[in-house]
Amino acid sequence: MSGAPLHVLAGVLRDREGRVLLAERPAGKHLAGLWEFPGGKREPGETPLAALARELDEELGIALLEAEPLIRVPWRYHERELLLDAWCVTRWRGEPRPLEGQGLRWCLPMQADPATLTPADRAILQALRLPRHYLITPAEALPVERGAWFERIGRAIEAGERLLQLRLPHWPREEVREFAASLLPLARHHGAQLLLNADIEGARLLGIGVHLTGAQLATPGTRPLPLQQAVGASCHDAAQLMQALRLEADFATLSPVMATASHPQAQPLGWAGFQALAEAAAMPVYAQGGTAPARLAQARAAGAQGVAGIRGFWPAA
Template identity: 85%
Template sequence: MDQAPLHVLAGALCDREGRVLLAERPAGKHLAGLWEFPGGKREPGETPLVALARELDEELGIALVEAAPLIRVPWRYHERALLLDAWCVTQWRGAPRSLEGQGLRWCLPMQADPATLAPADRAILQALRLPPHYLITPAEVLPAERDFWFERIGHAIEAGERMLQLRLPLWPRESVREFAASLLPLARAHAAQLLLNADIEGARVLGIGVHLTGAQLATLGERPLPLQQIVGASCHDAAQLAQALRLDVDFATLSPVAATASHPQAQPLGWSNFQELAEAAAMPVYALGGMVPAQLAQAQLAGAQGVAGIRGFWSAS
């Protein structure tokens, strides 16, 4: 009979400058030399917050004041399954210091190198990096509407949107790449991420992200871009989420949560099924399909990183 997963708490300490604290695993321990978010296993009878507070006190000498759930990452190291339960810690008393001989360093999430983190902790880093909204351009946009959409996307970025997918199937591929290149200076000035839909080579050339289709997921054997370039994936079921995890993607969209006009034949997941799939995914997952920005809180209660959308998002931007 399989052992129950080891419940491990992790605290992402976020300071006023937006930096997070990473701890280096000491020599002699499993995954020695890799970096992780501080924490440790929950003892019998402890609630997650009590366990996290105790671990942060023992490891760093700080008293936990305020924390909120961030992401739960089911993982397996060799024979042992664990549930890495990460919380965003925004208030504490005392100055963090090394009490167990571990190296410590503060860094901005976007400046941390995922390759230096323990594998299970990479999903925590991505959850810290990713925004709550993911905007996708409508599929029916025509090439003649280029200037209108350049202005509209620019306004969305200036208004605070930080991740946008250029899904423009009616455009020639080179026109989409040129459009993305023209948006890049503004996006980079505002630390916003641009992703091309399905165009891996274009993303590689431009140094931006790519969003993989479900069909691409089935044909790829490895992550298509370096860790420095974001990779998303469209998923509709547990098998596709598992394949996305094997490809080491940074996040997935899971759809349709609700009925949509664009895919009227698709059976909606509903929030209960969405939550079950998202919490087993070991990566940040966006709710997609019939979503609007006002549903963000509901989506996060169901384990989502945030909400993704097309029509409901552009009408609000």
């Protein structure tokens, strides 16, 4: 398809209970019966916010007062190329009503079934579900340190961390699975997600997520886990981000953004390079490599979902 992509705005409205508003695509329209975040296409000469305000007024009868960017999702439906531009509507006036005969429902992001959403809107849902920090255990952690790491991970979860990857290459696979199982009650109590590094079968057995390696991304196949279990992917370039999308990963880490002591030979992307790749990816992307929690604002300005890393992310031992 030639020309610029169709620019479509989507508004994420949250009520006081943290629920978001979804709209059902009506009969006769493309993807009828699936759910989406309300909005519509930008008209020539409109700014994105003006377009979103007009669409929310026409569809829901509300007046947009304040909104902030969430995620931009480039997508293609057959020959139709579009850019789905999602904004969090932080203030509005009026009560949403189905002015176009569409179904409406409020639901918590973690309770929404991704399979009921349009494919492009699933990326918006994942951006809402995912936190700003993604903690990864250090590769040098040893099995004899199991007790210490159980305490550190527990403290991180209790302190508010909600996404953690168990990357423990020196541990026997069964021991990693047992360790993950022992952490599950605490993680589920706090609404935290655990991911195993590379171990798809272990993740499937435990009902948790998996983080795919670059080698796994290159393997032909389909999404390795049900939509209810998170799938992350380690990426370093545009080709790997495309492979992650092909496998229907929920998010990716993109590294290295800055030079790191652990991988001195790797050419850093820099923030401009990271932003170009992240904005072209149809999924949330974490900035990794030379990042830290203190760089979150910089990462968000470059289009990142948040920051991922090892050193500087964990509570002190």
